[in-house]
Amino acid sequence: MKALILKTFPTVATGPVGDAMASSFRSHILRLEPDCEVDTCSLADDEAVPDPLSYDLVVFTGGTFDLLSPEPHPAWVARARGVVQAVAGDGQGKTKLLGICWGHQVIHLALDGQLGVLEEGPRIGVEQLQLTPDGAQFFGKDSLRLHKFHKRQVKSPAGGFVALAPDNEILFSASHRLLSFQSHPELSSEISQGLLDGDTKGFYREKAKPNPNVVVRDIHSEHDGAYVWAKILDWVRS
Template sequence: MSFHGLKVGILQTGTMPDALHRAHSDYDIMCRDLVGASPITTDSYRVFDNEFPEDVRDADIWVITGSRFSVLDGDEWIARLEGFIQAAYASDSKIVGICFGHQILAQALGGQVAKRRGDPVIGLERYDLLNKDGEAAPLSLHAWHFDQVETAPAQARVIMTSKDCHYAGLLYADRAVSFQPHPEFSSQYMRDLITIYAGNGLAHDLARPALASLTSTPGSDVIAAKLKDYLNIA
């Protein structure tokens, strides 16, 4: 699957831990590969460093990555990104949001994001992918989030849900789509990420079951294959 002939702009909202850079591509490359590395044209913008595109029309599709930051932090670049999302949504651009991107898209368009009331969701999680008739197909995807969407924007339809996250996937007609889990994460990256944080920001009693959950291949290819349909791209 690829968005042939379209230009994709990656809005990078964070970077992986330094210790993992040698073994893994960074989040902008992961997201580029999710939407199709070739023959599309991609540009990356480190918006968390206040590097923004000049115009919302500089890309046909904007992809907002995951991040270690919280959309609730209130930083200047986060507010600036919300404004960019609102302008892009009002234009003819399409938008894809992942984790942080899922949350800030919802927040920018009138939804509410909050800290989870329980433990963070970390590991390979089971989701239900919903079709237009509400029929559910099971799907496993990697997840890592402390926040989540608590109230969806009025124009959004739920397309993915789980026992721990009702608004795990949202579709905004054919203009935007977003997911709380990480279809761009490989199993090895997820394992390395949990390992590097275990006992160093992530309690061992959370890290152990998260690592133990990584027993099967995630259904990332299902999400990648559906992106064109969600965004009504021929």
């Protein structure tokens, strides 16, 4: 198996916590597929992207760039959208595409879905997600507990996607080759705390800047991240 992790956050801006996030993706994959060849590309740092169709799995990480910004998007975002379109358009291909948080959003934006800002404010911490019947069949349980760390969402998914959880939280393409999560199965309490500590603009914590709408749950709660990664790798092998 070959996997490509596309980092969609700038290395300099995220520092050690960004390194920990990238390492978490790699560790989960290798825990389940020890012989997997895992490559990492810093897309947000303008690194050249290898041919995505040469991989069994391509992963978009979470990121910080606002895809709703009216300002011109940087070139690397256009390249990210191109990766989505290449995988989605390769009808006979083997490549599976996984999007996490920002990656979830860019998949649907690239395929003519619509994004929006969370009306209730940013969400952080472990939340329980009820699953749809399709989601329960895919994951083998009725609900999942997963880390959240976001302030934007998919309002209208791209055509041909099935909801595995309500509110477009987990979406699965009819081709069975694109899977995306608004939540973060790769996060730990330590990484979440690092993200909070780096929140100098006050998007997620009130002490940096008053934000009475932020929805914070315990980042130290038990979660199903490892379980979800096992299901993800089962899907990649299928």
